[in-house]
């Protein structure tokens with residue numbers, strides 16, 4: 001079993017969990033949130049500065065393409081204007097991805113029945129899982145846990161984990177979502193029977209822009225951790241090469 005990262009060694013519910021570990025984990029969480037809040041302020045300012053000129057460039061390129069379309073012998077120029085437009089689109093997507101991760105995050109907290117949220121999400125995700133030959137299972141605790149949370153953001157966080165799980169099983173497999181409780185917290189596991197996290201990736205998976213996938217942004221887990229930590233929760237994982245991975249979230253009960 002790959003020993004995951006510092007977070008998971010101190011996951012609540014773990015018998016080795018000591019109050020010193022819990023304190024350290026809490027300090028890490030607060031330091032990360034403070035860092036992201038500062039980054040978010042800078043990011044929002046910068047994004048504003050970049051977004052307006054980008055959309056002006058895009059609009060003008062569009063007009064240029066239209067002018068060129070009626071000009072005989074201007075195919076090469078039209079093609080170049082098209083390439084520029086694609087690059088402008090790519091830049092604005094990169095900016096949106098970054099803002100989703102580092103921008104200001106406003107929580108719209110609601111008293112939420114977590115099992116219902118999981119059921120909704122699983123229904124929504126089932127066609128995508130089936131298309132990838134993945135069987136979706138749930139094992140939900142019988143007592144209905146209620147948490148104060150932002151349901152859309154928590155769904156986004158869970159969806160990132162579910163997508164990663166499916167992507168780790170290119171030949172299909174099983175994806176299991178579990179909930180269980182103790183006095184103070186709700187635990188949510190997303191487990192797959194996929195490749196496992198490569199040992200070299202273990203220390204890096206939560207880092208922004210860390211990805212081993214062609215076409216991945218590497219912001220999925222960084223965003224998920226941000227969302228969970230903004231909810232005073234934690235995320236950790238255990239993984240075994242060739243057997244699968246279990247990501248665990250824990251959130252305070254209401």
Ligand SMILES: Nc1ncnc2c1ncn2[C@@H]1O[C@H](COP(=O)(O)OP(=O)(O)OP(=O)(O)O)[C@@H](O)[C@H]1O
Nearest residue numbers: 164165168196197205211212216217218219220221
């Ligand atoms: N369930 C999993 N099984 C195996 N490896 C995983 C799993 N989840 C994440 N990883 C590893 O962690 C890396 C980072 O994951 P993350 O979700 O942040 O980015 P990504 O999936 O690569 O890209 P994106 O989510 O932006 O499309 C992945 O590239 C992969 O190497």
Ligand SMILES: [Mg+2]
Nearest residue numbers: 160164220221
């Ligand atoms: Mg991902």
